[in-house]
Amino acid sequence: MITNTIQELFDRKSVRAFTDQEILPEEKELILKAAAAAPTAGNQQLYTILDITDQELKDKLAETCDHQPFIAKAKMVLIFCADFQKWYDAFQAIDCESRKPGPGDLMLACSDANIAAQNAVTAAWSLGIGSCYIGDIMELREVHRELLHLPEYVFPTAMLVFGYGNEQQMNRKKPERARVSDIVCENGYHRKEKDQLKEMFQYNNCPGRDYEAWMKAFCNRKYNSDFAKEMSRSVGEYWKQFEE
Numbered sequence: 329m330i331t332n333t334i335q336e337l338f339d340r341k342s343v344r345a346f347t348d349q350e351i352l353p354e355e356k357e358l359i360l361k362a363a364a365a366a367p368t369a370g371n372q373q374l375y376t377i378l379d380i381t382d383q384e385l386k387d388k389l390a391e392t393c394d395h396q397p398f399i400a401k402a403k404m405v406l407i408f409c410a411d412f413q414k415w416y417d418a419f420q421a422i423d424c425e426s427r428k429p430g431p432g433d434l435m436l437a438c439s440d441a442n443i444a445a446q447n448a449v450t451a452a453w454s455l456g457i458g459s460c461y462i463g464d465i466m467e468l469r470e471v472h473r474e475l476l477h478l479p480e481y482v483f484p485t486a487m488l489v490f491g492y493g494n495e496q497q498m499n500r501k502k503p504e505r506a507r508v509s510d511i512v513c514e515n516g517y518h519r520k521e522k523d524q525l526k527e528m529f530q531y532n533n534c535p536g537r538d539y540e541a542w543m544k545a546f547c548n549r550k551y552n553s554d555f556a557k558e559m560s561r562s563v564g565e566y567w568k569q570f571e572e
């Protein structure tokens with residue numbers, strides 16, 4: 329049985345162009361409350377959401393996040409930050425003799441932040457409001473740290489831009505996904521052979537087209553791109569402080 333929730337999950341797609349319709353304060357409040365209602369490790373809410381309302385800041389983020397102008401035109405911009413700082417500060421404030429945050433704490437905080445973000449996406453869609461993730465907020469660590477006043481143990485894992493989608497965006501076909509059988513392994517990971525990889529990736533990415541040409545172009549455009557390399561450098565810098 330397909331419930332309304334499941335249908336909305338099937339229908340949701342990224343929206344990158346918006347109408348002039350504003351997001352009402354009560355809609356924003358619901359989206360934020362839905363984010364806060366997400367599952368969270370130990371009920372710690374290891375995240376902080378930055379609500380970017382300053383247009384100048386949006387304009388800057390549109391540039392620093394790999395030059396994506398639609399960010400500046402979004403009606404609402406939220407940055408979900410993995411945040412271990414607030415717990416560490418609270419431990420320190422009353423002498424809990426706490427250790428320094430480690431990689432495990434970081435991973436939990438990233439999970440928490442992203443799960444909350446996805447709740448916001450789903451809640452917004454249910455209100456008719458579109459959104460798009462901006463992964464590039466993880467780039468340029470030093471720049472974003474200064475721009476957003478981020479302390480040591482706070483890292484922006486996802487930015488979301490929201491707005492009512494224009495007609496073209498709402499009528500756009502949602503990109504196909506891989507078959508469920510290709511993304512599920514029973515009782516442990518089954519590494520795929522060359523032919524199985526081709527079968528899997530061709531299915532939804534380049535059906536009926538030259539697979540090798542598509543894969544090589546994709547690898548160059550995404551995986552080997554400057555922005556992907558910058559993201560790894562930036563995240564690596566952040567990781568360093570957890571490894572000491």
Ligand SMILES: Cc1cc2nc3c(=O)[nH]c(=O)nc-3n(C[C@H](O)[C@H](O)[C@H](O)COP(=O)(O)O)c2cc1C
Pocket residue numbers: 340341342343344396460461462463464486502503
């Ligand atoms: C972690 C993450 C980062 C993303 N970063 C960007 C981005 O920087 N710019 C963009 O236009 N879309 C971005 N997207 C949206 C994806 O491109 C989109 O989800 C994907 O193409 C599938 O399309 P759909 O969301 O319409 O189903 C991101 C999505 C995720 C989950």
